[in-house]
Each structure stands twice: as structure tokens, then as C-alpha cells.
Amino acid sequence: EAGVTQFPSHSVIEKGQTVTLRCDPISGHDNLYWYRRVMGKEIKFLLHFVKESKQDESGMPNNRFLAERTGGTYSTLKVQPAELEDSGVYFCASSQELRGREQYFGPGTRLTVT
């Protein structure tokens, strides 16, 4: 069974540009989560999809971030326009059930905004 995959593994962009991160969850997992770690900080929750619906987006930092999950399969996270403080590692995770079940994380996308 393939794990959670993320693309790209690393992205370097200039301030003001747009970047789109992609996450492919484990097949059959309805729950998809985005997290990120900015330099020196803890891993923080961004949002949660159940199938194609946003269940909880309380962690999204501002309206420069847009997440989608069309068709309830893969998800994209777009940052537009990117700012320096957006640099960090963005993780995607998926799970089969909500509570009491493990989340499977991808390797992350390292975003560097210069």
C-alpha cells in the first residue's frame, strides 16, 4: 500500500510569488489534514478535510492560504502571495477514521520564501 505522498519535496520561491503544494493521501482515507512547522516552532494544524469538505480550517493563518480537495482524493494547498514567514515544512496526513486512529504523514514539502 502506498503511503501519503507530497509534491514537491522542496520549493524555493520569491516573496510575492505563488506556490501550490500537493498531497496524495492513502487510497480510501476520507480524512486529510495539513500541518506545518515554521522555523523553530512546533508542528501546527492548518486544516482538515473529510472527503471534499472542509471540516475544520481553524488553523489556517490567513486568506493567503487556500486549500482544496476536489473529488475527495488529492488535496492542494496554495499560498498566494507568499511571504517570508510562510517558510517552513508543510506536512499532509490522512486517516481512515476520525478519533482514536492513527494519522499517516507524508514526508513534507519544504518551502523556502526568499
Added chain:
Amino acid sequence: DAKTTQPNSMESNEEEPVHLPCNHSTISGTDYIHWYRQLPSQGPEYVIHGLTSNVNNRMASLAIAEDRKSSTLILHRATLRDAAVYYCILDKGSSNTGKLIFGQGTTLQVKP
């Protein structure tokens, strides 16, 4: 959100058991206790979880105190590959969407 407290760092010798403690004194009756770890340059990895009873799997054991205000992750024989940051996380009550709230975790160093 319920908070967990872990030591910042611990050391262990290779092939010896490791006991990683976690305090969660504000835990509620329906909170699951999860443990994840993050190896260098990788995403977090699920280790184990439990509710009330002790749990064992191929990776580790989880010992939960009777009052559930603390738990201990047990690695039976540490290897160099177990060097990682270990996170103790509470999966809160029914209102939670399942999101994980990470703290700073415990950085485990394993010495050969």
C-alpha cells in the same frame, strides 16, 4: 486544549529499554493518548495510542496510569534508528475533528 508535559530530552544506550514519560493531568475521560515520533528529515510517524488499558504493538508499549494523568512510552530495546523526537498528544473529546496538537516533544538520543 489539553496540555501534555514531556522532558525536553533523554538519552539511552543502544539495546537498553527506554521509558519516555508524559504528564497529562487535565485529560478527560474520552481523550485518547497518542504517541508519534519524528525521525530527522521525515514526517511524523504514528507509534501507538491507548485510552485506558496498557497497549502493546510491534514498535512499543504504552503504559497508562490508573488515573490516566500520566503515561509512559516504552521502547523495549532502543536502536540507533529510534533516535527521534517523540510526541505525546491527547486526542480530545467528541468535539475534536481529529486534529493533532503537537508540543515540543522529547528528543531521544541513543548512544552506541
